Amino acid sequence: MRMARFWRHGDRPFGWITLLAALLLLGLVGGIAVALWQNSALSRDAFGLEFLVTSRWDPAIDRVFGALPFIQGTLVTSALALVLAIPVGVGAAIFLAELAPGWLSRPLGLLIELLAAVPSVVYGLWGLFVLIPAVAKPLGVALNGSLGFLPIFEGPVFGPSRLAAGLLLSVMVLPTIAAISRDVLFAIPNSQREGALALGATHWEVVHQVLIPYGASGLLGAIILGLGRALGETIAVTMVIGNNLDLSASLLHPGYTMASIIANEFTEATFDLYLEALIEIGLILFAMTLLINLFAQLLIWRVRRRTVGQVRV
Amino acid sequence: MLGLAGLAAFLAVLPLAWIIVYVTQAGLPALTLDFFTNLPTPVGVPGGGIINAIVGSAITVGLGLLLAGPVGTLVAIYATANAERPIGTVIRFATDTLSGVPSIVMGIFAYTIVVLPQRHFSALAGGVVLAFIMLPIVIRSTEEMLKLVPSSLREASLALGAAEWRTWRNVLVPAAWNGILTGLMLAVARAAGEAAPMLFTAFGNPFMSVSLDQPIATLPHTIYIYAISPYEDWRAKAWATALVLIILVLALNVAARYVTGRRARKLGTVTR
Amino acid sequence: MTLATQHDSGQSSLPAAGSAAPPRPPGAGPASAPATRIAIHNLTVHYGTFCAVRNVTLDIPANQVTAIIGPSGCGKSTVVRSLNRMTDLVPGARVSGEAILDGENILRPEVDVVNVRRRIGMVFQRPNPFPKSIYDNVAYGPRLHGVRDRDLDEVVERTLRGAALWDEVKDKLHQSALALSGGQQQRLCIARAMAVEPEVILMDEPASAIDPIGTLRIEELIADLRATYTIVIVTHNMQQASRVSDVTAFFTMDEDRAGYMVEFGPTIEIFTNPRNQLTEDYVSGRFG
Missing domain, CATH: 1.10.3720.10 (MetI-like)
Structure with missing residues (x-):
């Protein structure tokens, strides 16, 4: 009986599962931002804001990038x-x-x-x-x-x-x-x-x-x-x-x-x-x-x- | 003014007609039974088909649906149940944001979380990125349909001593089912046409593969590869594949709208 | 089906006050001391800062029909909805006081609401059948509560017979319930509630959205059900209250629009010899 009350006829786990799905969605949106930020660290460190305003895209020789x-x-x-x-x-x-x-x-x-x-x-x-x-x-x-x-x-x-x-x-x-x-x-x-x-x-x-x-x-x-x-x-x-x-x-x-x-x-x-x-x-x-x-x-x-x-x- | 607006409407639908007519014209000659059952052949070798891409699209889209369908439905249930609370607004906002993220960016994300750790391209990565693309579509359509279910049905079920989760499973989701189905179909249609994020997730594969762990071909990616190739016979195959894809996608869209129409009739009258 | 006269007669039949209703046995009323099924004590319900009902104290007698009457907005629906814990669904609703069912206060937040709702069924103002077949509507509750599929046919038939709906629907059990008429839908909803085998059935203006013939059927059904269930019916229709109920509670609104109970007693007394002036004004149509 106490167990039944705790699980509330399955509503409690159900609530957790839907909450988990909702958190997954929020995590996905946040995760995209974080993944893009972290995986571009080398480039951001190397070129800083210059990346936005320079136009050399040279992966072959000088390895310089501008977008x-x-x-x-x-x-x-x-x-x-x-x-x-x-x-x-x-x-x-x-x-x-x-x-x-x-x-x-x-x-x-x-x-x-x-x-x-x-x-x-x-x-x-x-x-x-x-x-x-x-x-x-x-x-x-x-x-x-x-x-x-x-x-x-x-x-x-x-x-x-x-x-x-x-x-x-x-x-x-x-x-x-x-x-x-x-x-x-x-x-x-x-x-x-x-x-x-x-x-x-x-x-x-x-x-x-x-x-x-x-x-x-x-x-x-x-x-x-x-x-x-x-x-x-x-x-x-x-x-x-x-x-x-x-x-x-x-x-x-x-x-x-x-x-x-x-x-x-x-x-x-x-x-x-x-x-x-x-x-x-x-x-x-x-x-x-x-x-x-x-x-x-x-x-x-x-x-x-x-x-x-x-x-x- | 009537003339100008009418002209605009005509201009707006003209491309659809043009595309459909042209794709049919250019694609139909190459559409033989062999095209559906054979593997691709090297340049210059006659025959050859797209069975690998058909299978690959089915696998990646199926995987995406398997991931995004249940999760999306659960998120929609959560958002509907908490519609009045701030968290409901946050969920809706996140969903709209996600649907605005370009698919190529989704591709980069899937690359960083699936391809990088595994160190190789795979059908799994393709399915994951398609799930990301489908998720907001599923959430939005499901939530909208759940909102349309009269609250009296929820009360009726709870008043009979049903738990919340049984009420969702046995009454509310079934009552909204046609609408949810519409959302799933539109999501599948959208995912089936995505080429850009497949470039560096599923990667493509000229051979038959059914493994989630291996690179895999898909229909839109195959069109892209054939279209930008310099070979005339590959371009012909691009048109034929495009015809297959466009029929699939438009049929799903039309069917989805038909299902929505039926939903309205089913839910419309609770009392006569 | 015959009219509602097959009950415990033996007492003399008095026509109900001021109505053309068929003769019915008057309720024994609390005087002959039937057991109390739900003892409501100091029930108060707030929606946010608005007080909807204040300090209601009322003993609902077992196996009788209790009518709750009063002008609209006086909180009569709120009272029955709080007994079925439907008030839990309203954000910002607060319920205080007691409603004792078999020694347990069913208003306490810790109480298992699913269990409460199994014991206290509810029928709503507008018929709300599920968009499923007639059969599945009736079978919904029993399925929830673990009745096996092979026993369901029997449960569904017995329930529909009990709700006097069997003959009308037996040939179309597997058609959509939404194809029934409004009155039939409402009787199906009553059957659906009965199928759970509750002790109490609450009815919140069950006939207000139904045509006269459908209403008559529902009233006949209510009279039949009294033998098995304790029934609480909210109605704004005084004729209906006088026709179907044994005891009646009259509610009205305070200055701050909070509902409260004015008077409670055997239906016949409320309608023929009310103690309170407000009740008298209301039942004789001089109210507001």
């Missing part, structure tokens, strides 16, 4: 992806949430969610053999021809390039932005729309003056989650960016990103400092995506608190 080209490549391709994906993604969300009739909105929404499910290696394959020859290269040539005087469109024009990576990434983050923005718009109470419509606003004015300001932080959250996905995207980018260490300003040049240098060189890192420099890049990438996700969560939680509807992140 600037990769950081630059990641930021440039992600920014390009957002510039292209935001108008399309938010526009599609407005169409799905506000304009399209239900019979059109639901299947379109499903297709967009399926787009998010396509494996990144398939995107890479399609990007390498379809998007580059059909879109990226001709677009690059055209941009170079008309705006070639700008440093970012300087020639020569390559197929695999930052432009190609940015284009492909924009396709990949688009479903994230579109689907979450749609949910944010859905979560806005109808009273907001009706209030404006009753004052004689047009549909466009409702979207522009009421819904977008009301859902602003949620939409920003959607965009930032899209950014998080772009920053960490690996295999597809590795396949189309050309993997070039030059710190060029031109979008039409091949480049490198943080994720793709890890993918390409991790198994070839022949000495500890080399491997730990790569892990430090992983650490930077982790820190960047962590901050960005925290920020996005914060924004979306604010929306969720304010509105009754559910927003799935």
Whole structure:
């Protein structure tokens, strides 16, 4: 009887097991940070903060490592992806949430969610053999021809390039932005729309003056989650960016990103400092995506608190 | 304005259609029965298949599911039971954070905790990294479904003298089961398509292996290797493998949504 | 099924006060001293800082139907929920006082709540059958408590017969309980509680979400169950209390919105000859 009371009919061990699982989750998140930090000690000690701002990546002769080209490549391709994906993604969300009739909105929404499910290696394959020859290269040539005087469109024009990576990434983050923005718009109470419509606003004015300001932080959250996905995207980018260490300003040049240098060189890192420099890049990438996700969560939680509807992140 | 937004929606779904059509076109010719049953052949040798990658994906994804499924469900139960307490918020925050960690970074982590101590790449490491990737998906969908189960069912079970754990096992989890299944399917779909973290965990293997202790091939990794190779016949195989993978992943996604629809009907009406 | 008249008659049948209910045997009431099943003493329940019920002292007689009536918010549900320890599920709820069942205070935190709930069953306001088959709903409790599979058929049939539901569901035992009507669902929930073989069944407004015919069935069932179980029924429906109960407790709210018990006695006295003015106002419809 005392035993039964102690075990509480199995509830006590059950409580321990679920607690253990929860601790495992927390340990996993903490463990990633600790493992990346500890296993990059050699590199952090050797290069300090210079690692972030120098651009020599020389594992062969001088064994000197600087991550600037990769950081630059990641930021440039992600920014390009957002510039292209935001108008399309938010526009599609407005169409799905506000304009399209239900019979059109639901299947379109499903297709967009399926787009998010396509494996990144398939995107890479399609990007390498379809998007580059059909879109990226001709677009690059055209941009170079008309705006070639700008440093970012300087020639020569390559197929695999930052432009190609940015284009492909924009396709990949688009479903994230579109689907979450749609949910944010859905979560806005109808009273907001009706209030404006009753004052004689047009549909466009409702979207522009009421819904977008009301859902602003949620939409920003959607965009930032899209950014998080772009920053960490690996295999597809590795396949189309050309993997070039030059710190060029031109979008039409091949480049490198943080994720793709890890993918390409991790198994070839022949000495500890080399491997730990790569892990430090992983650490930077982790820190960047962590901050960005925290920020996005914060924004979306604010929306969720304010509105009754559910927003799935 | 209608036109612009409609154009945006069209642009948003265009890539899916384009990818599906192209992958089908390029991949279908190489899809023979042999492709599913044979091992890869060296460059230039005709025939050859992806049986090793199919088996390898099944093993690594299966292992990931085996690890992430139970743990994820238990975490979701813990988070639901403690939803009102600060720890519930911490769990949710950790889950969202984990789902934002790039899979390549997960790969590095698995490398440091499995590959480094073992001193070699293995299917085990591949399964572990896939478990990390699946875990937040499982937790989130399970928690969301458990939240939807009416609290009156929990009361009913406890009032009959059932212990908490029996209430979870016999009433609440079964009531949310379709939703949990959806989460598991989406997690499997996601894990089955991960190539980046496999580069330095499962590592790939041109031969047949069913050992957890050996390097192993997977479908997405095989696509990557074939795609960046300079050989025309390997590229054809990349398309064929991509077709297999995309059918698998999209079918899982569509099926998952179908299951969710059924859940709504099952739980929807407690009284008529 | 026949109306609720097959009990210990022998006493003269008096029509219940002011109701068109069929004649029923009046309860013997505490006067003829039936054993007390649960002795509640100074029960007080707080939700956070809010006091929901204060200082309730009440002897629940064995094998009788005790009705708890009163305006909404007077804490009547809180009283029955604390007896089944459902208050444990509410964060911030604090229960003090005593409820003695067989010499043990079931409100003490150290008490084995699972055991308490096996002895004191509960039926809720809205029918809450599990999304399982009718059979599995009834078999749920017996399975928990170790009844073997081969004995289950018999237990399920006996219970459903006892709940007067057998004839309606015997051909669809393995269909979902959610396909039953609301009234049938509620009777299934009563059967589910009976299958555990508790001593006491608490019912928290069991018919408030049910149509009139379903309500009649439930009331008939309650009358039948009195022979086997001690029943406590919370209801805001005075007609119902006068029809089904032997003894009645009237609750109302204090100035600080804490519920308390005004009067407790044989149902017939509460309805025809209340001692307290508040009770009289309430039962004659002059309340609030």
